[in-house]
Amino acid sequence: MHGVSPAASVFLSVFTLIQSTVEALQVIGGNVTVVQGGTANFPCQLIGATETLSQISWQKKTREKPQNNNFFTILKTGPHFVNGYDDRFKFTGDLKAKNGSLQLFRVTLMDEGTYTCIFTLFPSGIHKTEIPLNVLVPPVTILKDDHPLLGNEEVSLVTCTAAGSKPPAEISWLTGALAGKVRESTTSTLNANSTTTTISSLLGVPTRELDGQLVKCVATSAAMKIEETLPFTIQLYFPPMKGTILEISEGSFICEAEANPPANITWSRIDLLWPQSAVREGAVLRLKEMTRDLNGLYQCEASNQHGSKQQQLCVYVALTPGNCTACWVLFSLLFILIVAVAAVGYLYKSGRIQWSGDRQPVPGNSPPPEEGEVLRESNQ
Numbered sequence: 001m002h003g004v005s006p007a008a009s010v011f012l013s014v015f016t017l018i019q020s021t022v023e024a025l026q027v028i029g030g031n032v033t034v035v036q037g038g039t040a041n042f043p044c045q046l047i048g049a050t051e052t053l054s055q056i057s058w059q060k061k062t063r064e065k066p067q068n069n070n071f072f073t074i075l076k077t078g079p080h081f082v083n084g085y086d087d088r089f090k091f092t093g094d095l096k097a098k099n100g101s102l103q104l105f106r107v108t109l110m111d112e113g114t115y116t117c118i119f120t121l122f123p124s125g126i127h128k129t130e131i132p133l134n135v136l137v138p139p140v141t142i143l144k145d146d147h148p149l150l151g152n153e154e155v156s157l158v159t160c161t162a163a164g165s166k167p168p169a170e171i172s173w174l175t176g177a178l179a180g181k182v183r184e185s186t187t188s189t190l191n192a193n194s195t196t197t198t199i200s201s202l203l204g205v206p207t208r209e210l211d212g213q214l215v216k217c218v219a220t221s222a223a224m225k226i227e228e229t230l231p232f233t234i235q236l237y238f239p240p241m242k243g244t245i246l247e248i249s250e251g252s253f254i255c256e257a258e259a260n261p262p263a264n265i266t267w268s269r270i271d272l273l274w275p276q277s278a279v280r281e282g283a284v285l286r287l288k289e290m291t292r293d294l295n296g297l298y299q300c301e302a303s304n305q306h307g308s309k310q311q312q313l314c315v316y317v318a319l320t321p322g323n324c325t326a327c328w329v330l331f332s333l334l335f336i337l338i339v340a341v342a343a344v345g346y347l348y349k350s351g352r353i354q355w356s357g358d359r360q361p362v363p364g365n366s367p368p369p370e371e372g373e374v375l376r377e378s379n380q
């Protein structure tokens with residue numbers, strides 16, 4: 001025995017334990033997650049050190065520069081940039097307090113990586129911690145009208161895209177009155193920069209009942225504080241249909257057709273040159289003076305990118321004053337159709353007229369038609 005009592009030996013080992021705890025040097029760091037554009041705080045604190053701290057330095061390896069590189073050093077003289085100044089970094093620690101904390105403003109995805117905080121002590125050397133920086137990127141969300149054409153087969157009605165999200169965005173649809181009549185189809189692609197683009201289409205049979213219905217695309221992502229909701233009113237597209245020619249005032253006719261997008265209207269004269277006393281103003285045909293050169297067949301064509309529809313208006317000026325316009329138009333329509341078909345048919349059969357190559361009637365030995373009763377026959 002060396003003269004140490006059992007009680008003394010217990011005391012000694014407790015003392016050693018306390019000593020080693022006090023001397024355990026530790027660098028406390030952390031994990032940093034920040035939304036792109038925000039500010040990252042890198043905590044870094046050295047504890048348990050009694051030695052002299054000569055400097056704190058920072059290294060990083062990021063998406064932008066994957067090789068570990070020194071970029072910042074804090075000496076007694078103050079903080080210094082190494083390998084280039086970057087005004088987005090700010091030293092928020094204190095060398096005397098052995099705090100090496102750093103701030104990074106306006107974080108981008110390219111800043112994502114590992115930041116290493118290094119304390120250099122004398123004489124024990126280097127003590128460090130690695131701090132991962134995780135950058136969240138909110139998606140760019142857009143809605144695209146897929147321009148569904150009226151029909152019986154399922155098509156994509158509208159597409160919602162949440163592009164470049166990290167972590168991936170989730171897309172869902174609020175379909176309101178259309179629940180059960182439409183379905184979703186979603187795909188995701190991982191981009192080279194580790195963001196994900198999610199695309200979701202709303203599919204349905206493009207029938208009339210879908211027209212004008214409101215749906216909403218809802219995009220959620222950990223990078224967004226609140227979900228993003230994009231409303232969309234479904235529109236069905238179709239070529240001009242259900243056309244009418246209406247007389248809006250005396251001698252003025254409007255050509256209308258149901259179409260989406262709205263149809264462009266063009267008036268033309270099928271059988272002859274455009275008469276001087278008729279004016280085209282968009283969808284309106286205006287007969288200015290009731291002269292006989294107006295007589296004939298007018299056509300209005302309603303068209304959009306999905307198709308066109310033609311309608312005809314037959315004008316016959318009877319030169320009998322006092323008649324209302326509606327009457328003579330109605331009358332002449334019927335009259336021309338019946339009489340012209342009958343008359344031309346008769347003349348053909350009797351060989352009194354023939355059509356020459358340029359489609360002008362060649363007068364035979366029949367007498368010329370009476371004034372005010374000039375009839376014209378036209379193809380549709």
Ligand SMILES: *[C@@H]1O[C@H](CO)[C@@H](O)[C@H](O)[C@H]1NC(C)=O
Nearest residue numbers: 029030031032131132133134
């Ligand atoms: C830090 O992030 C890593 C992975 O990036 C994870 O394994 C670890 O548990 C995180 N630590 C803390 C303290 O959150």
Ligand SMILES: *[C@@H]1O[C@H](CO)[C@@H](O)[C@H](O)[C@H]1NC(C)=O
Nearest residue numbers: 109137163164191192193195
């Ligand atoms: C990531 O890549 C995608 C696709 O190339 C791009 O649209 C997006 O803007 C990129 N995001 C960032 C933050 O660089």
